[in-house]
Amino acid sequence: MATLTQRTERRANALSKERIVEAAIEILDADGEGALTFRALAARLKTGSGAIYWHVADKSELLAAAADQLVAGLTTGAKTDLPPREVIRALALGVFDVIDAHPWIGGQLSRDPWQHAVLRILEGVGAQVQALGVPRPIQFNATTAILSFILGLAGQYAAGARFFASGSDRATLLGAIADKWERLDPVAYPFVRQVAAQLPEHDDREQFLAGVDLILAGIETVR
Amino acid sequence: MATLTQRTERRANALSKERIVEAAIEILDADGEGALTFRALAARLKTGSGAIYWHVADKSELLAAAADQLVAGLTTGAKTDLPPREVIRALALGVFDVIDAHPWIGGQLSRDPWQHAVLRILEGVGAQVQALGVPRPIQFNATTAILSFILGLAGQYAAGARFFASGSDRATLLGAIADKWERLDPVAYPFVRQVAAQLPEHDDREQFLAGVDLILAGIETVR
DNA sequence: ACCTGAACACCGTTCAAGT
DNA sequence: ACCTGAACACCGTTCAAGT
Numbered sequence: 001m002a003t004l005t006q007r008t009e010r011r012a013n014a015l016s017k018e019r020i021v022e023a024a025i026e027i028l029d030a031d032g033e034g035a036l037t038f039r040a041l042a043a044r045l046k047t048g049s050g051a052i053y054w055h056v057a058d059k060s061e062l063l064a065a066a067a068d069q070l071v072a073g074l075t076t077g078a079k080t081d082l083p084p085r086e087v088i089r090a091l092a093l094g095v096f097d098v099i100d101a102h103p104w105i106g107g108q109l110s111r112d113p114w115q116h117a118v119l120r121i122l123e124g125v126g127a128q129v130q131a132l133g134v135p136r137p138i139q140f141n142a143t144t145a146i147l148s149f150i151l152g153l154a155g156q157y158a159a160g161a162r163f164f165a166s167g168s169d170r171a172t173l174l175g176a177i178a179d180k181w182e183r184l185d186p187v188a189y190p191f192v193r194q195v196a197a198q199l200p201e202h203d204d205r206e207q208f209l210a211g212v213d214l215i216l217a218g219i220e221t222v223r
Numbered sequence: 224m225a226t227l228t229q230r231t232e233r234r235a236n237a238l239s240k241e242r243i244v245e246a247a248i249e250i251l252d253a254d255g256e257g258a259l260t261f262r263a264l265a266a267r268l269k270t271g272s273g274a275i276y277w278h279v280a281d282k283s284e285l286l287a288a289a290a291d292q293l294v295a296g297l298t299t300g301a302k303t304d305l306p307p308r309e310v311i312r313a314l315a316l317g318v319f320d321v322i323d324a325h326p327w328i329g330g331q332l333s334r335d336p337w338q339h340a341v342l343r344i345l346e347g348v349g350a351q352v353q354a355l356g357v358p359r360p361i362q363f364n365a366t367t368a369i370l371s372f373i374l375g376l377a378g379q380y381a382a383g384a385r386f387f388a389s390g391s392d393r394a395t396l397l398g399a400i401a402d403k404w405e406r407l408d409p410v411a412y413p414f415v416r417q418v419a420a421q422l423p424e425h426d427d428r429e430q431f432l433a434g435v436d437l438i439l440a441g442i443e444t445v446r
Numbered sequence: 447a448c449c450t451g452a453a454c455a456c457c458g459t460t461c462a463a464g465t
Numbered sequence: 466a467c468c469t470g471a472a473c474a475c476c477g478t479t480c481a482a483g484t
Contacts, residue, residue, distance in 0.1 A: 107334075110333050110374075110375070110378035111330075111378065111382060112382050113378065113379040113382050114382065114400060119404075119407075119412070119415060122414070122415055123411070123412050123413075123414050123415045126414035126415065126418065127413065127414045129414075130414060138433070139414075139418070140418050140421050140425070140430075141430050141433040141434065141437070142437060143414075143418075144430060144434065145372065145433070145434035145437045145438070147375070148371075148372050148375030148376045148379065148434060149368065149371050149372045149375055149438075150375065151333075151375035151378055151379065152333065152370070152371035152372055152373065152374035152375030152376070152377075152378070153371045153375070154375075155333035155334065155336065155374055155375070155378055156336040156371065156374065159334060159335050159336050159337065177337060181342075184342075188346070189342070189346050190346075190350065191345070191346050191349035191350045191352075191353060191362075191366070192342060192345055192346045192349065195349065195362070195363045195366075198363050202363070207363075207364050207367060210361070210364040210368070211364065211367065211368035211371060213441075214364070214365060214368045214438055214441035214442060214445070215368070215372075215437055215438055215441055216441070217440070217441035217444045217445070218436075218437035218438055218439070218440035218441030218442075218444070219437060219441075220444075221440045221441070221443075221444065222437070222440070
């Protein structure tokens with residue numbers, strides 16, 4: 001009886017890749033990229049740091065698995081009854097929202113473009129580019145253009161999150177950057193100075209969608 | 224006499240931010256991102272690791288300065304006698320070539336989009352977007368779309384370089400990835416499987432330029 | 447003012463030893 | 466088979482002490 005309880009308890013608390021990834025996501029969401037260490041993870045899972053290596057090869061696999069789990073959530077539930085253009089927009093916004101909610105994913109996606117999470121996005125976008133009627137030879141180029149754009153923004157978002165972690169909030173940060181931009185040399189940086197005023201008030205999500213629409217418009221010209 | 228020689232020698236070997244950045248670039252180019260440590264840098268400069276902190280705030284400032292030096296080389300020499308569209312293409316290709324020659328810059332640019340090097344690119348692209356006749360309200364969106372695309376590719380390139388550093392060359396790496404892609408589930412990954420064959424033989428530079436052209440085509444539709 | 451280099455507070459990863 | 470936790474080989478950064 002005692003052994004049985006012990007055994008089921010042990011099984012309930014047993015380490016597994018799923019439990020490790022789950023705990024990693026909790027740490028990343030709560031305290032950001034910098035907080036995920038094998039020691040912190042082991043403490044949260046009440047185990048030794050070496051135990052994690054029985055289930056996970058190394059830190060990069062762990063991060064890839066964490067990112068994949070969250071990205072999988074939005075690529076598997078894709079609706080196909082909308083026009084391809086709208087599916088691409090929805091998918092892109094889905095990625096944006098996941099990065100917005102979990103900024104560490106931004107860093108992870110842009111750091112390793114060959115991880116599975118990125119493959120999911122590539123497939124999701126590519127299938128719709130195909131459905132859009134884009135000629136075969138340029139389907140790959142059109143798809144990777146959208147993907148690169150998404151990954152570029154992912155990196156930017158992650159960088160923003162690293163700043164927020166160090167205290168200040170979004171508005172303060174953008175205000176400070178806009179200030180710096182306005183003080184740049186007018187001869188060398190006319191455009192940046194002109195655009196500085198838009199920086200603090202601009203909507204990231206809207207700007208992101210505008211970029212996607214621009215690329216889609218470009219794709220339509222070659223269709 | 225002896226003191227004079229000593230003093231001039233000391234001055235010639237004196238540490239400065241320029242010499243530190245120069246040495247950092249040499250290390251990064253020769254052995255990649257992972258090789259740049261303050262200890263390696265100090266050894267190369269024949270000084271103590273703490274001495275570097277007198278001239279440079281921390282590692283991120285050092286990397287930003289290194290990236291900025293190489294990016295400055297191509298934004299300052301821009302020709303303005305070409306049509307805006309061609310200047311954008313040339314600038315984008317310039318960034319591509321710098322990243323191709325120094326892959327660590329890719330990681331650095333995508334990691335911190337508010338560093339000066341990125342600002343230079345933003346200005347270079349933005350000024351031409353303006354010259355292109357794009358309406359004011361969407362100049363910012365159009366410019367950041369191109370910038371995000373460039374930074375997305377920068378991250379991908381840096382990731383590739385990290386692989387090459389671990390032994391295998393470009394062709395082997397892409398071949399291995401294409402192999403993995405072809406073995407994916409046909410139901411879940413039809414597009415990726417179809418596109419796998421193009422992966423090992425495709426030209427990065429060409430694909431990059433195709434992406435830029437796609438965005439430019441999109442921008443022209445709203446002009 | 448500028449430099450030295452030991453010391454501090456961390457990392458990811460390994461591995462003999464346990465169960 | 467799975468887990469423990471000390472140990473290894475690193476990091477970036479600091480700082481008392483030198484010149």
